[in-house]
Amino acid sequence: MDCIITIEIGTGAIRVVAFDLQGKMLGSSKGAYPTFHARPDFSEQDPEQIFITMLYLLKNFLNEKVHPQKHEVVSICFSSAMHSVLPIDRYGVPVGNAIVWSDNRAKKEANDLKNSDLGKVLYKETGTPIHPMSPLNKITWLKNNDKDRFLATKKFLSLKTYIIQQLTGEYVIDHSVASATGMLNIHTLKWEADALKHSGIKADKLADLVSVFYSPKKIKKEYRASLGLHDKVKIIVGSSDGCMATLGAGVWGDGKATVTLEESGAVRVIGKEVLQDENQRIFNYLLTEGIYVSGGPTNNAGSVFEWYAKQFGDFKKAFDMEDCMEDLINQASKVPAGSEGLIFLPYLQGERAPIWNPNARAVYFGLNIKHEQQHLVRATIEGILYAFYNIGKTLEEHRTYTSLSANGTFASYPFWTQMMADIFNKPVHIKPGSGSDSVAYGSFLLGATEIGLHKNLNEAAETVKLPDSFLPQQQHHKVYMKHFAIFEKLSLKLFDEFEAIAELQNNN
Amino acid sequence: MNQYFLKKECKELHAFPHIVEFALKKTNTIQFDSLKKEACEFVRFYYIIDGRYDWIIEEQHHVLYPGDLAIILPGQNFGGEKDLLHIGTISWVWLELQQLERNGKMAMGIWSGLTESECATIGKILLLINCQVLSKLKEAGIIFQNIHNEFLEQEIGYVTRINQLLDELFILLARQLNRHNNSRRDFPQAFTKLEQTLRTDLSHQWTVEEMAALVGLGTTAFSEKVKNFTGFSPLNYLINIRISEALKLLKRIDVQITDIALDVGFYSSQHFATTFKKLTGYTPSEFRKKHITPNNEIF
Numbered sequence: 001m002d003c004i005i006t007i008e009i010g011t012g013a014i015r016v017v018a019f020d021l022q023g024k025m026l027g028s029s030k031g032a033y034p035t036f037h038a039r040p041d042f043s044e045q046d047p048e049q050i051f052i053t054m055l056y057l058l059k060n061f062l063n064e065k066v067h068p069q070k071h072e073v074v075s076i077c078f079s080s081a082m083h084s085v086l087p088i089d090r091y092g093v094p095v096g097n098a099i100v101w102s103d104n105r106a107k108k109e110a111n112d113l114k115n116s117d118l119g120k121v122l123y124k125e126t127g128t129p130i131h132p133m134s135p136l137n138k139i140t141w142l143k144n145n146d147k148d149r150f151l152a153t154k155k156f157l158s159l160k161t162y163i164i165q166q167l168t169g170e171y172v173i174d175h176s177v178a179s180a181t182g183m184l185n186i187h188t189l190k191w192e193a194d195a196l197k198h199s200g201i202k203a204d205k206l207a208d209l210v211s212v213f214y215s216p217k218k219i220k221k222e223y224r225a226s227l228g229l230h231d232k233v234k235i236i237v238g239s240s241d242g243c244m245a246t247l248g249a250g251v252w253g254d255g256k257a258t259v260t261l262e263e264s265g266a267v268r269v270i271g272k273e274v275l276q277d278e279n280q281r282i283f284n285y286l287l288t289e290g291i292y293v294s295g296g297p298t299n300n301a302g303s304v305f306e307w308y309a310k311q312f313g314d315f316k317k318a319f320d321m322e323d324c325m326e327d328l329i330n331q332a333s334k335v336p337a338g339s340e341g342l343i344f345l346p347y348l349q350g351e352r353a354p355i356w357n358p359n360a361r362a363v364y365f366g367l368n369i370k371h372e373q374q375h376l377v378r379a380t381i382e383g384i385l386y387a388f389y390n391i392g393k394t395l396e397e398h399r400t401y402t403s404l405s406a407n408g409t410f411a412s413y414p415f416w417t418q419m420m421a422d423i424f425n426k427p428v429h430i431k432p433g434s435g436s437d438s439v440a441y442g443s444f445l446l447g448a449t450e451i452g453l454h455k456n457l458n459e460a461a462e463t464v465k466l467p468d469s470f471l472p473q474q475q476h477h478k479v480y481m482k483h484f485a486i487f488e489k490l491s492l493k494l495f496d497e498f499e500a501i502a503e504l505q506n507n508n
Numbered sequence: 509m510n511q512y513f514l515k516k517e518c519k520e521l522h523a524f525p526h527i528v529e530f531a532l533k534k535t536n537t538i539q540f541d542s543l544k545k546e547a548c549e550f551v552r553f554y555y556i557i558d559g560r561y562d563w564i565i566e567e568q569h570h571v572l573y574p575g576d577l578a579i580i581l582p583g584q585n586f587g588g589e590k591d592l593l594h595i596g597t598i599s600w601v602w603l604e605l606q607q608l609e610r611n612g613k614m615a616m617g618i619w620s621g622l623t624e625s626e627c628a629t630i631g632k633i634l635l636l637i638n639c640q641v642l643s644k645l646k647e648a649g650i651i652f653q654n655i656h657n658e659f660l661e662q663e664i665g666y667v668t669r670i671n672q673l674l675d676e677l678f679i680l681l682a683r684q685l686n687r688h689n690n691s692r693r694d695f696p697q698a699f700t701k702l703e704q705t706l707r708t709d710l711s712h713q714w715t716v717e718e719m720a721a722l723v724g725l726g727t728t729a730f731s732e733k734v735k736n737f738t739g740f741s742p743l744n745y746l747i748n749i750r751i752s753e754a755l756k757l758l759k760r761i762d763v764q765i766t767d768i769a770l771d772v773g774f775y776s777s778q779h780f781a782t783t784f785k786k787l788t789g790y791t792p793s794e795f796r797k798k799h800i801t802p803n804n805e806i807f
Contacts, residue, residue, distance in 0.1 A: 013739065031739040033748075034703055049752035056748060056787060057739065091800050093759045154806050171806075222798075226789030310693045318725060319695040319733060 003071045004451075005061075006443035007054065008241060009080035009160055011035075011100070011263070014054050016061045017440040018071065021453060023463070025437070027065035031057040036097065041104040044097035047086050047162050054163060059227055067228055075215075075234040077447035079244045079439055080160035082180035082285070085135045087142070087153035088162070095152050098159050099138050106137035107358060109144065113137065114280070118194060125192050127274060127284030127292070128182040129356065136182030139199040153205070160237070161207045167223055168216035168235055173207040176239035179286040184209070186274065186286050212239045212288055213450045236450055241439045243285060243293045246270055247457060248442030249405040249431075250464025257295075257401040259388055259420065259428075260438075261408035263303040266353075267391040268295030270461075275398040281354040282394065288457060294399070296353025296391035300346040301384055302410045304362070307348060308380050312373070329415050332378035337422065337476040338483050339375045341366050344383030345491060347498075351387070354394040355491050359502035365490060381419065382480070386487045389423045405429040405466055407438035414470070422476040423484070429466035510534040510597070512656060520659060523667045526617050527674075528602035532656055535559075535593050545587025550602040552580040553677065555645075555652045559596015562589035565640040577648045578641050579681065581634065582608060599652040603674070611709060612636060619671045622678065629721040630682045636705055636722065637685045645684060651677050686724035695733055698723045706746065710753060710773045716742050750774065751787060758796045765792050 001020055008015040013032040019025055031053045036044045066073060083101035088094050099105070113119040114130040128134050135156065142150040157165070158181075161173050178184040183195040183206070191203045215234045218224075224231065238244070242260070246268045249258040257269045274284045275294040284294045305325065313324035347360035364379065395401075406417055406428050421428040431438070445460035454460040512532040514520050521527050528550050535542075545564055554577065561572040566584050580586045588594070607615040614631025616622055622630070642648075655673050658666045690698045702722050706714060719742050720730035734742045750772040757768045769780035769792075777792075785791050790798065 029739065031748075032737060034700060046752060048755040049748060052748055052752045052755065052787070056744075056751075059787065088806075090805050091759070092806060093800065094756075222789035222794075224789075226787065310691070313693070315693050318692040318729070319698070321693075321695065324693075 001069075001071050002074050003066065004074055004444055004447040005058075005066070005076045006238075006440045006447065007058065007076060007078050008244075008439050008443065009050065009054070009078065009163060010241060010439075011081050011102070014050070014057055015437075015440060016057050017437060017444075018061070018066055019441075019444040020071075021074075021448065023441070023444060023448070025440075026069075026071065027061070028437070028440070029057055029061045029065075035100065035102070039105075041107070043100050043103040045084075045100050045159070047094050047098050047159060050098075050159060051163055051166050055223070055226075062227055062229070073229060073233050074451060075236050075447050077236040077443045077450075078160055078164060078238040079241050079443045080158065080163075080177060080238075082177060082240045082242060083133045083135060083138075084159040085138045085142075086157045086159055086162050087149060088155050088157055089152055090154040092154075092165070094162070095149050098162070100159075101133050103138065104132045104358065105145075106132040106141040109140045110134075110137040113140075113198070118198065120280075122182065122192065122195055122198075123280045124276060125185045125187065126179070126182050126195060127186040127286075128180060129280050129283055129352075130182070131352065131356065132358075133352075134180070134182035136195050136199055139201060143200040150200075155205055155207065156201065157207055164216065164235065164237060165207075167219055169218075169220060170216040171207040172210045172214060172216065172237055174210055174212045174214065174237045174239060175286045175288065176212055176243045178209055180240060180242075180283075181206075184286075186284060186292070189286075189289065210237060212237065212446060215450075234450075236447055238443055238446055239287060240285065242266060242268065242295075242297075243287045244439045244442030244446070245407055246293050246295075246442065247287065247445055247461055248438035248440065248464070249407055250461050250466060251405060252458055252461035254400060255402050257392065257395065257399075257404050258438075259392075259404050259406045259408075259411070261301050261388075261406060261410035261416065263301060263306070264297065264299050265301035265388060265408065265410075266295050266297040267388055267395060268293050269395060269399050269401060270294075271399065275395070277394070277398065279354075281356060282398070283353075291457065294395070296394060298387050298391060299349040299352055300362075300387060302408070304346045304348050304384055305380060305410070308377065312376070328377045329381075329413060331374040332381055333415055335374050335378040336479075337382075337419075338479040339379040339382060340371065341368070341483075342371055342375050342379040343386075343483055343487050343490070344376075344379040345487065345494075346380070346383040346387050347491075350502075351491075353391045355390075357495065357498060359498040360491070360494075361498055361501055361505075363490065363494070365486070381416065382423075382483070383487070385416070385420055385423050386480075386484050388420070389484060390488060390491070392424055401426070403427045403429060405431075407431070418470045418473075421470040421472045423480045425472045425474075425477040427472065428470045430470075431466055512659070514659065520662075524619070524670065526604050526619055528604050530601045530655065530659065532557075532597070532599045532652075533593075534597045535595050538592055538595060541591055542593040543588035544591045545585060548580050548584055548586050549582060550604050551582060551608065552578075552586070552600060552602045553648075553681075554578040554580075554598055554600045555648050557597040557599060557649065559594055559598070561594050561596065561598070563587070564589050568640060570641045572641060573643070575646055575649065576641055576643045577645045577681075579634070579639070584640075599649075599656070601652070601655070601674075601677075608634075610635065611712065616675075616678075620675055621672065622675050625715065625717050628715070629718050630678055632718050633682045633685050633721060637689045639685055639688055642681070642684050642688065645680075647680055648677065651680065682721070683724075686721070689722075690724045692724060695737060699734070699737060703749070706749060707753075710750060711771055712773065713775075714746060714773075719746075746773075747783065751784065754780065754784065754792070755795075758792055759799055761796075761800055765796070768792070 086098035350358035612635035774780035
């Protein structure tokens with residue numbers, strides 16, 4: 001049987017999944033690698049460990065789940081997290097670790113640029129909000145603060161570029177990942193000259209731009225032999241995790257949006273227009289030529305609930321997080337919607353969309369003497385989902401959508417998904433037992449389209465069927481909206497106090 | 509009895525060549541220079557029964573209260589903050605172990621009933637978890653009191669019993685240090701800590717027992733957690749780290765391949781070559797040749 005393998009280079013792990021050509025999952029495997037924080041603002045990963053993890057995982061996966069069953073691999077389609085920067089020297093050897101999306105070292109660079117005229121132009125041309133996450137600001141930081149490394153660098157790659165280069169020898173970056181660098185003009189599909197100039201580089205310091213369907217000519221023979229792949233197997237460079245999660249959830253055109261609930265999260269729509277937001281609150285990343293995934297990311301999703309569980313949960317067995325979280329959700333379900341007037345702003349890690357305020361901090365608001373632990377739990381979950389709704393509301397200023405599809409680890413808790421339906425007042429669809437594989441499924445659709453199984457990605461997206469649906473409950477929606485009104489105001493009103501408290505914390 | 513003092517030359521200690529001192533001491537008046545700061549020999553444990561003590565251990569200031577236990581390892585600096593012993597009651601034991609090296613390699617001696625791998629693990633924990641004072645450790649107080657009683661009574665089997673109590677003290681410490689080091693809530697955090705430790709001593713032949721002990725879990729639960737979290741068994745995860753460090757060194761022409769093998773923790777260059785080739789399809793020298801030649805240069 002023919003199969004397509006997808007490889008996702010995620011924030012903390014590689015996921016390898018095999019699908020048959022009908023889209024049925026044949027097996028999957030995961031391998032994690034660490035993120036290093038040499039300083040509080042730094043988040044780095046070791047490109048060699050990621051490469052080895054990928055190779056090790058893929059080899060074991062092929063030997064256990066693909067070759068013995070006589071499945072024929074047609075193609076291997078990659079996807080990856082966005083915004084990473086990996087400097088390499090003239091021999092292609094990494095100059096230090098890769099700087100990943102969550103790295104905040106370029107705070108000042110981003111802030112300066114955001115408030116300039118150039119910043120406004122660059123947002124319009126590149127679609128990427130001006131933020132420390134984007135490679136544009138990271139490379140500028142290297143230029144300003146780490147001259148030796150900057151000068152030793154022959155090219156600035158994305159992690160996916162490096163992994164694919166190691167396998168095939170070609171330095172390529174797909175339009176999707178490139179469009180998240182803050183340096184690609186999403187209208188012309190060329191590197192944006194002003195952005196390059198700003199970060200002090202020329203286009204030859206970046207990888208070659210290619211379509212998401214592009215296949216490098218060959219896999220190096222040593223790796224091909226080691227993996228047991230024949231020479232017809234194609235590598236497809238693929239897209240980004242965000243774009244693939246959206247495609248894999250079957251979102252296309254008007255009417256649908258997707259919500260990803262992992263440690264961090266996002267709300268996204270797909271369409272032919274760039275959503276130009278005057279306040280630069282929305283990102284527009286390219287899926288393919290002329291098709292844009294627009295939306296807003298949040299820093300504070302599952303990670304906030306995990307934080308709560310670690311601090312206040314009851315661990316009956318050492319390290320048993322799942323059990324502890326289920327217990328907490330059970331407690332939360334005993335409190336009515338709105339947590340009897342308790343509101344939580346979930347900004348433990350600052351916030352991106354829609355308030356884009358790195359100084360934002362978490363707040364419990366409205367505590368009274370009758371509130372108990374279970375109110376705090378419920379308010380915490382409600383607050384996390386209010387933040388998603390806040391993004392969704394911003395998107396609705398530009399695009400209407402009538403239903404949501406949810407994916408990610410935390411979307412597999414029915415309590416969360418129902419609450420999301422109630423807060424958004426829209427039905428929420430979820431793939432049964434899907435968990436977080438919507439990225440993989442998106443990559444599969446891309447791979448399937450590449451071999452001609454679908455005419456285009458639009459048709460591929462239409463094949464996604466999402467049966468399970470959570471319908472909104474009006475009476476809850478009304479309660480939530482009363483609380484959300486306060487949530488929304490507080491998120492902006494506390495601006496000065498957020499700044500003051502962040503300064504106190506940073507000076508500690 | 510408020511004072512009890514055994515030194516190496518005492519006949520009570522003839523049966524215990526590993527015990528250098530055992531004491532229960534009540535201080536009624538302050539004497540200058542009664543606890544001078546100095547680099548210490550032997551492993552020393554001090555248990556506070558009564559009083560308040562200001563001590564400096566390895567440049568760090570600690571205030572100790574009843575129920576607290578101080579741990580001083582060979583070579584560490586220790587003494588009273590004012591070089592004196594305050595008013596109060598303390599009990600201590602000094603032990604000369606067969607081996608305790610800076611990398612945590614520990615052997616107790618024939619008196620101990622601990623297995624070789626238990627010793628190795630406890631040694632790692634003592635050395636790696638840098639904790640000089642464990643507070644509110646009443647169980648340690650009971651062990652000290654029992655040792656004292658055994659010395660006083662010298663009933664049948666007391667030699668064996670005292671050695672068992674010393675083993676118990678080491679086990680108690682190792683377990684407490686683990687609890688102290690890990691919240692037992694946040695596995696990703698505990699794993700990150702462990703990973704840092706592995707990387708700082710990659711040439712060591714880590715066993716699953718040692719790794720599990722550093723996280724404070726049994727080997728079965730530990731392996732299951734690691735597999736769940738990383739997708740790999742503990743030893744396979746370790747191979748990932750070793751090979752990725754090796755990759756980096758292979759791309760630097762100034763390092764010998766035989767050195768790389770041992771530095772990143774393979775038994776031999778043969779073992780390294782086999783593992784590397786199996787995973788990548790290259791031998792280490794082929795990999796080096798293909799990856800840092802002028803042909804590879806980017807223009």
